[in-house]
Amino acid sequence: MSTFEPGREYDIVFAGGGTAACVTAGRLSAADPSLSILIIERGHNNLDDPAITTPALFFTNYAPTSQYTLFYQAKSEPSLDGRARIISTGGVLGGGSSINAMMYSRAQGADFDNFKVEGWGKEDLIPLAKKLETFTVNEPGINKAVHGSSGPIHISMGPHDLKEPQQDFLAAAESVGIPVVNDLQNFEGIGMSTSAKYISPEGKRQDAAHQYIHPLIADGKHPNLHLLLETRVRRVVFSGTQAVGVEFEPEASLAPEDSDKAPKTVQAKKLVVVSSGTLSSPSILERSGIGAADLLRSLDIPVVSNIPGVGENYQDHHSLFIPYKTTLTAEQTLDCVARGELDIPQAFQDKNTILGWNSVDIVGKWRMTPEEVASLGPEFKEAYERDYENNPTKPVMLLGSIAALLSGPNTLVNEEEKNEDIETAEAIEAKDKKSPRFTSLGLYTPYPYSRGSIHITSQDASAPPKLITGFLSDEHGLDVKKLVWGYKKIRDVYRRTNAYAGELAVVHPKFKAGSKAAFAKGPLRKNGFGSVQDRQEIPPLEYDSDDDRAIEEYVRERVETTWHSLGTCKMGANEKGGVVDKDLNVYGTEGLKVVDLSVIPENVGANTYNTALIVGEKAAVIIGKELGLTV
Numbered sequence: 001m002s003t004f005e006p007g008r009e010y011d012i013v014f015a016g017g018g019t020a021a022c023v024t025a026g027r028l029s030a031a032d033p034s035l036s037i038l039i040i041e042r043g044h045n046n047l048d049d050p051a052i053t054t055p056a057l058f059f060t061n062y063a064p065t066s067q068y069t070l071f072y073q074a075k076s077e078p079s080l081d082g083r084a085r086i087i088s089t090g091g092v093l094g095g096g097s098s099i100n101a102m103m104y105s106r107a108q109g110a111d112f113d114n115f116k117v118e119g120w121g122k123e124d125l126i127p128l129a130k131k132l133e134t135f136t137v138n139e140p141g142i143n144k145a146v147h148g149s150s151g152p153i154h155i156s157m158g159p160h161d162l163k164e165p166q167q168d169f170l171a172a173a174e175s176v177g178i179p180v181v182n183d184l185q186n187f188e189g190i191g192m193s194t195s196a197k198y199i200s201p202e203g204k205r206q207d208a209a210h211q212y213i214h215p216l217i218a219d220g221k222h223p224n225l226h227l228l229l230e231t232r233v234r235r236v237v238f239s240g241t242q243a244v245g246v247e248f249e250p251e252a253s254l255a256p257e258d259s260d261k262a263p264k265t266v267q268a269k270k271l272v273v274v275s276s277g278t279l280s281s282p283s284i285l286e287r288s289g290i291g292a293a294d295l296l297r298s299l300d301i302p303v304v305s306n307i308p309g310v311g312e313n314y315q316d317h318h319s320l321f322i323p324y325k326t327t328l329t330a331e332q333t334l335d336c337v338a339r340g341e342l343d344i345p346q347a348f349q350d351k352n353t354i355l356g357w358n359s360v361d362i363v364g365k366w367r368m369t370p371e372e373v374a375s376l377g378p379e380f381k382e383a384y385e386r387d388y389e390n391n392p393t394k395p396v397m398l399l400g401s402i403a404a405l406l407s408g409p410n411t412l413v414n415e416e417e418k419n420e421d422i423e424t425a426e427a428i429e430a431k432d433k434k435s436p437r438f439t440s441l442g443l444y445t446p447y448p449y450s451r452g453s454i455h456i457t458s459q460d461a462s463a464p465p466k467l468i469t470g471f472l473s474d475e476h477g478l479d480v481k482k483l484v485w486g487y488k489k490i491r492d493v494y495r496r497t498n499a500y501a502g503e504l505a506v507v508h509p510k511f512k513a514g515s516k517a518a519f520a521k522g523p524l525r526k527n528g529f530g531s532v533q534d535r536q537e538i539p540p541l542e543y544d545s546d547d548d549r550a551i552e553e554y555v556r557e558r559v560e561t562t563w564h565s566l567g568t569c570k571m572g573a574n575e576k577g578g579v580v581d582k583d584l585n586v587y588g589t590e591g592l593k594v595v596d597l598s599v600i601p602e603n604v605g606a607n608t609y610n611t612a613l614i615v616g617e618k619a620a621v622i623i624g625k626e627l628g629l630t631v
């Protein structure tokens with residue numbers, strides 16, 4: 001429910017109510033309940049909505065019909081075999097944190113130092129990473145000193161913790177030489193481990209709105225914290241170069257037909273915070289007259305500040321979701337939810353623990369052996385020696401396993417494609433009753449060399465922007481090589497698990513007839529593997545140059561977003577493409593900051609929810625200090 005009071009002025013107006021915004025607004029409101037704060041959010045309220053708070057239902061938010069998700073259509077790109085991808089992000093209060101897969105993953109400490117921005121190094125940000133969480137995973141060997149114990153976001157293994165499949169997967173990883181560690185999320189871990197979750201021990205999603213905002217609104221002690229929902233921000237309003245307010249309109253896709261759709265303005269007495277996420281914040285800035293002067297003039301937008309970096313430096317992690325047939329049971333995958341087999345109301349009544357599960361139980365941060373580096377050619381070797389060799393905590397590849405059939409983030413999204421692969425896979429599966437469940441192994445490149453961009457095409461806030469993902473577009477094809485290597489590596493691991501029940505040719509590369517790398521059908525050991533050594537007896541697969549080409553084609557045909565967009569309003573020197581300074585102020589303006597993942601200048605070796613929470617915490621400290629508050 002919106003609690004906006006028309007005609008009222010607010011001290012701070014947030015343009016976008018996603019992850020980072022909820023953290024900053026919540027912290028500031030808690031520090032000074034007299035501070036008046038308005039959050040304008042394009043999507044619905046997420047309060048106590050079971051589609052959001054119930055982890056096992058997270059898939060439902062990826063459907064094209066989801067009212068909680070925003071879908072950004074990119075252009076067709078040659079590096080993607082001519083495909084035009086769709087990048088999805090959160091479109092509801094809490095933003096990405098309300099719909100994400102809840103996989104707990106923290107950046108490496110070295111990533112923060114690599115931002116090269118004063119006040120944003122690991123010494124500054126690790127304390128905030130601890131402050132935001134209450135970590136209750138009690139596995140032996142975890143160093144609790146690197147985790148928090150009293151923050152709003154609860155991290156646990158959740159109520160549905162399947163030890164046997166987890167240990168099976170880790171033993172297979174160990175058998176091919178991948179280090180198995182107790183805690184990959186200690187800011188320097190490399191290898192593989194079980195995956196903690198943004199889920200409370202009782203099984204509730206830990207999104208930023210429920211953990212930072214709703215408790216304050218409910219307690220009656222924060223009457224100045226207000227929400228304006230289902231409302232789209234058009235632009236920031238200026239007096240000269242001073243931001244003085246925000247122009248907004250009802251979100252057309254959600255507003256009743258007969259409602260008043262005229263744009264309105266709200267005044268901000270102290271600060272406007274643009275916080276609409278990596279794919280929307282640059283558009284708001286450009287519509288407000290902040291961006292490359294040539295672009296703005298071509299659209300008749302008066303220039304407030306000429307900042308060519310706005311909308312540039314777009315990055316994501318490039319992902320492959322590779323499905324395998326498994327021997328897992330109905331309770332050990334979420335296929336039962338994806339296929340509508342689980343009686344959800346009954347499961348709630350029975351307090352079925354599967355509802356509190358995201359199915360992401362194993363994570364990885366991998367590096368390469370010298371032989372693997374050399375096998376990818378001289379250009380790759382040169383890049384590896386330059387960027388990875390002396391950075392021992394920097395992973396080349398990330399992994400997250402999802403126990404369900406998911407052959408790509410857009411497979412459930414892209415209506416025109418109506419994913420034939422999935423239909424074929426399900427048809428095969430229906431015939432093959434012995435292996436009716438799947439696991440999808442998500443591989444994604446943490447530090448892509450490729451860059452994309454997003455820019456407005458019109459002053460009209462509802463006109464789609466021009467989005468170029470840039471995926472796999474780097475000059476020497478280094479990003480594609482990483483995924484070719486990763487495909488082989490995870491194949492080597494997963495076929496050594498007891499869960500492995502064979503591959504589905506339709507969602508794997510098209511190896512030529514007679515290739516030694518051809519598909520394996522059933523489990524490799526009929527009676528299952530025992531020890532790690534047992535698994536080592538399986539010989540490695542052999543690939544020739546035709547096989548490598550087939551995998552590269554497969555990668556270009558199937559690579560997708562990992563939903564980890566960042567970088568389009570980057571922090572850093574203005575003359576080097578920076579949009580905001582170290583205190584998140586937009587260059588050439590006063591009273592205007594950006595607070596979301598768009599400010600992150602260099603990529604991180606992790607899924608990005610944690611970094612978005614840290615941006616929110618850091619912004620609260622910065623703004624609090626400017627207002628004389630202790631946050």
Ligand SMILES: Cc1cc2nc3c(=O)[nH]c(=O)nc-3n(C[C@H](O)[C@H](O)[C@H](O)COP(=O)(O)OP(=O)(O)OC[C@H]3O[C@@H](n4cnc5c(N)ncnc54)[C@H](O)[C@@H]3O)c2cc1C
Nearest residue numbers: 016018019020042091095096100101102103233597607609
């Ligand atoms: C499907 C999905 C799965 C993910 N899985 C994981 C995971 O398992 N683990 C992990 O660590 N990370 C994951 N992530 C990434 C993580 O959730 C995001 O990186 C993070 O939430 C981004 O936070 P943000 O504050 O930058 O932006 P967001 O949280 O996206 O917030 C932006 C907000 O602005 C609103 N908005 C946009 N335009 C306007 C406008 N014009 N006016 C008003 N409001 C507007 C949006 O509705 C949204 O609420 C996932 C993300 C997605 C989308």
